[in-house]
Amino acid sequence: MLLKEKKLLLTGVLTPQSIAFAVAQLAQAEGAEIVLTGFGRALALTQRAAGRLSPKPEVLELDVTEPAHYEALARALDSRWGRVDGVLHAVGFAPADALGGKFLSTPWESVQRAFQVSTFSLKELAASLAPLMKQGGSIVAVDFDNSTQAWPLYDWMGVCKAGLSATVRYLARDLGQHNIRVNALAAGPLATIAAKGIPGFDKLESQWSKRSPLAWDAKDSQCMEAVARTAVVMLSDWMPKTTGELIRVDGGYHAIGADLVPE
Numbered sequence: 001m002l003l004k005e006k007k008l009l010l011t012g013v014l015t016p017q018s019i020a021f022a023v024a025q026l027a028q029a030e031g032a033e034i035v036l037t038g039f040g041r042a043l044a045l046t047q048r049a050a051g052r053l054s055p056k057p058e059v060l061e062l063d064v065t066e067p068a069h070y071e072a073l074a075r076a077l078d079s080r081w082g083r084v085d086g087v088l089h090a091v092g093f094a095p096a097d098a099l100g101g102k103f104l105s106t107p108w109e110s111v112q113r114a115f116q117v118s119t120f121s122l123k124e125l126a127a128s129l130a131p132l133m134k135q136g137g138s139i140v141a142v143d144f145d146n147s148t149q150a151w152p153l154y155d156w157m158g159v160c161k162a163g164l165s166a167t168v169r170y171l172a173r174d175l176g177q178h179n180i181r182v183n184a185l186a187a188g189p190l191a192t193i194a195a196k197g198i199p200g201f202d203k204l205e206s207q208w209s210k211r212s213p214l215a216w217d218a219k220d221s222q223c224m225e226a227v228a229r230t231a232v233v234m235l236s237d238w239m240p241k242t243t244g245e246l247i248r249v250d251g252g253y254h255a256i257g258a259d260l261v262p263e
Contacts (some may be wrong), residue, residue: 047059
């Protein structure tokens with residue numbers, strides 16, 4: 001078992017279709033003990049999804065815009081386990097006026113909100129839980145590759161995701177001395193609730209399947225499983241010297257400069 005006796009904190013589980021849910025399910029199968037987080041009206045969704053896992057994990061409240069929640073989360077995990085071995089950051093949000101081709105007109109308030117939730121929260125989560133990673137460990141952020149290109153309609157969320165990748169590198173720099181690895185996992189498009197909130201997602205999905213050299217279908221459970229498997233390996237001890245990295249699970253789409261044209 002890759003994660004035998006590991007203690008993992010997983011954010012971002014909303015429904016059984018969430019990337020974080022697939023990671024949670026596989027992590028348990030690989031021997032991990034997990035705790036989930038949720039907040040507000042979505043907390044009920046997280047608790048319902050937790051009921052689909054075996055054993056049913058505890059769900060703790062974490063609103064990433066509330067500093068006091070990070071402190072309470074760290075105390076709860078310290079009381080429960082005394083340590084944390086791995087963390088999955090799968091949190092992202094942008095107001096409607098920060099997406100869908102409104103880049104030039106998006107107000108600062110919406111950009112600020114998107115950045116706080118989608119980017120700054122990784123630093124806050126890492127800083128609050130690093131003291132509990134006494135034997136080292138792994139922090140994995142679910143990303144969407146925005147390091148070299150601008151995506152149609154993704155707008156300020158793309159900027160925030162590029163910032164997330166940069167945050168990963170700086171956290172890797174500062175936490176490496178504690179043997180804590182920090183990496184990002186960039187998945188191809190998957191049919192999640194978060195994806196449905198992105199204008200034009202269906203067009204992106206259709207283009208992805210045409211260009212990626214390995215078959216990719218956003219609705220295919222095998223694609224979701226491939227992402228979850230990679231996350232589990234990243235959270236395990238099998239990548240002990242990899243940090244500050246962006247690992248892509250996208251069918252190879254990123255490597256192809258133009259749509260593949262069948263002969």
